[in-house]
Amino acid sequence: MVDSDPLLRLINIKKYFPVRKGLVFQKDIGQVKAVERVSLDLYKGETLGVIGESGCGKSTLARVIVGLIDATSGEARYRNRVISTKMPNSMRKMIQLVFQDPYSSLNPRMRTRRIIEEPLRIHSKLTTKEKHEKTELIMESMGLSKDDLNKYPHEFSGGQRQRIGIARALILDPEILIFDEPMSALDISIQAKILNLLKSTQKEKKLTYVFISHDMSVIRYISDHVAVMYLGHIVELAPKKMLFEDTMHPYSISLKNAIPVADPNAIKQRILLKGDIPIVVETPHGCPFQSRCSLVRSICLKEKPELIARRNNHFVACHLCN
Numbered sequence: 001m002v003d004s005d006p007l008l009r010l011i012n013i014k015k016y017f018p019v020r021k022g023l024v025f026q027k028d029i030g031q032v033k034a035v036e037r038v039s040l041d042l043y044k045g046e047t048l049g050v051i052g053e054s055g056c057g058k059s060t061l062a063r064v065i066v067g068l069i070d071a072t073s074g075e076a077r078y079r080n081r082v083i084s085t086k087m088p089n090s091m092r093k094m095i096q097l098v099f100q101d102p103y104s105s106l107n108p109r110m111r112t113r114r115i116i117e118e119p120l121r122i123h124s125k126l127t128t129k130e131k132h133e134k135t136e137l138i139m140e141s142m143g144l145s146k147d148d149l150n151k152y153p154h155e156f157s158g159g160q161r162q163r164i165g166i167a168r169a170l171i172l173d174p175e176i177l178i179f180d181e182p183m184s185a186l187d188i189s190i191q192a193k194i195l196n197l198l199k200s201t202q203k204e205k206k207l208t209y210v211f212i213s214h215d216m217s218v219i220r221y222i223s224d225h226v227a228v229m230y231l232g233h234i235v236e237l238a239p240k241k242m243l244f245e246d247t248m249h250p251y252s253i254s255l256k257n258a259i260p261v262a263d264p265n266a267i268k269q270r271i272l273l274k275g276d277i278p279i280v281v282e283t284p285h286g287c288p289f290q291s292r293c294s295l296v297r298s299i300c301l302k303e304k305p306e307l308i309a310r311r312n313n314h315f316v317a318c319h320l321c322n
Contacts, residue, residue, distance in 0.1 A: 006041035049223030102161035159190035
């Protein structure tokens with residue numbers, strides 16, 4: 001059972017970045033439309049998977065949700081309270097971010113204990129003994145020992161570093177964790193261990209995840225709902241089973257086809273992408289996917305498709321998916 005009200009709500013989120021020219025008198029010559037009209041609800045205990053190519057706006061959306069940057073327009077809400085760069089610490093500590101690169105997200109000059117305890121120094125009034133006890137418990141839950149607390153980041157493997165990053169995010173007992181490509185720097189065997197750890201931790205602590213990745217197989221394993229992003233837009237949104245069994249948008253189909261299949265005789269619905277992702281400053285009129293879609297029609301060049309329900313809880317932004 002889920003709460004009747006969403007834990008996290010995104011309402012028509014837009015995030016534009018100005019493009020300037022000139023060294024001294026910088027003049028705005030355009031805008032990078034990183035996120036364009038994103039709306040969705042996420043309930044307690046659920047995992048939303050967000051997938052798309054590099055540059056589609058996934059990480060920008062994550063930073064809006066965490067409150068690192070403000071949206072150009074629209075609102076992100078946590079328990080019906082507006083998320084912003086000026087939100088109070090009592091609210092900020094409930095939404096934590098796990099970064100992509102475990103090698104650069106940890107301070108190489110700090111020992112592990114100091115890295116994990118740092119959020120407690122800012123957001124809590126615990127005694128030194130209480131901080132140490134909580135840090136040791138969280139390290140143990142991540143499969144690391146107390147002896148590891150005295151080590152520096154360079155003494156760990158990539159998978160262990162990512163566990164430390166997760167422990168740092170969990171130390172404040174947040175309700176929402178945002179994972180920004182957390183598996184991209186890890187090999188396959190380590191990925192499986194981390195994903196299983198995340199699923200067991202979510203079940204134990206009743207956490208809510210937003211999991212960002214470009215790997216469709218990872219999204220398929222960990223998510224309850226999946227949002228497919230292209231050029232700042234959500235082009236398909238559905239429960240995981242529905243999206244993978246009845247993929248509708250041409251872009252989503254091409255991503256699903258990229259998942260390796262062990263059976264060499266398996267037949268796939270092939271939709272090959274042509275060209276590269278367009279420059280975001282020059283977003284095309286009509287459908288944002290038109291320049292790479294092999295099924296493009298005249299209406300796709302003129303009108304931008306709305307993200308509407310084609311079937312129950314299955315939303316698609318495509319003129320061809322009626």
